[in-house]
Amino acid sequence: MNVQEDKRRSGILLGADGNALVNLVVVNAVLFVLIKFIYVIYLLSDLNIDAFYSSVFSWFILPADIDKLAYRPWTIISFMFTHERVMHVIANMLWLWLFGYIMQDLTGNRKLVSVYVWGGVSGAFAFVLAHYIFPRLEADLAFASLLGANASVMAVAVATTTVSPDYRIFPMINGGIPLWILTSLYVIIDFATISVGNGAMYLAHFAGGALGFMFIYQMRRGRDWSLWLNNLFDWFDNLFNPEKPSRKKNNKDSFFYKVSGQPPFKKYPNITQQRIDQILDKINVEGYHMLTDEEKDILRRAANEDEL
Template sequence: MGVLEQTKTKKVFFGADNDALVRIIILNILVTAVLFFIRSIYQLSDIDLSRFQSDVAAWFVLPADTGKLITRPWTVITFMFSHIDIWSLIANMLWLWAFGFIIQSLFGSRKLAPIYIYGGLAGALVYVLCSNVIPSLAPGVSNMALAGANACVMSIAVAATVAAPGYRIFPMLNGGIPLWILTLIYAVINFAGTSFGNPAAYGAELAGAAMGFLFVNRLDRGQDMGRWMNNVYDWFFDLFNPDKEPKPDSARRNIFYDTHGKPPYKKKPNLNQQRIDEILDKINQTGYRSLSSDEKEILQRASEEDL
């Protein structure tokens, strides 16, 4: 199998190392499955489903009422993974897979989760503000709540489109369909599917879109808004990782190993399967653009020799 085919295989299949897209989808499915399981117990027990909303679902979704939100601050995060409707879950996960795959291909898996979370947080903030500030919505704020990954997926969709405006899908169809057309179709479907009884949700989705644009814009300017999230994630899981490698001694490396000036020979990297696998893992984590010239040369040689 050629190295280019291996790269595609690692990105497509579930279970790839450090695949944030898979983990986010699984988390959405697990949280929603728990909610549906509890609701089925209420139904089998002939308990009024309105009690399920107040007893269980209300502790996962984002309340518009600031008084309730203060007592349930965790819902600012949990609502992003909680779906009350099965069709909403399926639609969001399909769109998340489509746009999230593009983000991981461009930037690696470490940018996807921050975009997802930032989009959800921006949506939550605007949703609560709209619900409490707009006069026509304020009277019913006590019964309003936001659930689902709509704002998060919207953020990822816009981020992917801004990052790669020339990206085309289905290249077999007359050269491919521009990504912005797919994003426009998604936006129309998403807004059409939003409940008219909860108009503040439109503001949440627009806020998610704005956050996706802002994230990529700052990234192009050299500012990674998600770096602190990845650092916290690494720090936490390294606490339970006995195989964590120590950080290299940069001072020693600079003194004894770094050289300045052009050597009288050209260094040719070794070509072996283990090295190729390491490079493919690096692409999966941080994207192709993070590779050094030597690593790119190894991939090129491997593809030519069909290693």
């Protein structure tokens, strides 16, 4: 039994069910194709293209005007999956794939969607608020709108870098490039592509990045902002799969005696392949840092047995 090989095999594969990164990319791609399909129908039907933007496209993007937003509250979520140009969606998905893949490797599979969604919501809040705070932006309130995954991807990029800024990519290039350098390059490119004078867009992207940092900052202090969203997804998933077993709570270290300080005897469970597989599945879903001391000790003992 080789623990390292089992760990690699148990990782989320490209086509595996529940791969958060693949699901995010698929949702963005499917919505882009759907919107373009409707656009082509308008073109072939000799309909007014302006009618497409007012009757269809505007119902997916986030309006800066709160009065319009009140009639389209779902756009707080839909805008972060909506793109108009091909290069816009391709660029965002490439950056999302790069940073999202690393984030899954570092934190598991259940943090990525939450960071993506919270980053987009933070960007939406900053975008709308900016148009009511700054007089120069208030003049554009009637027609200003926000679309694209930029704020969400910025949140994922900053969160991933906050977890491990010295994470190395492309190790064949002089030992690898630190992740913080790639993130700095991404931030420069992202802000450079924003239209000149669109200050609200800058604030939206900045808010997304700030959320990514705060997400990891709070997680390190034991406050997981992804819990309720993951629980909501699990509840929704179980509605359509009632036979799916509920997730079990983490097992704590068990002792023969309850005494203050270090206990005189500690119970060590037998190492079985089933137990190893359970721990590897937990690493895959929640990340190595969520293991208990007992589970880490089991992995170390299993690795030592392999070396003997």
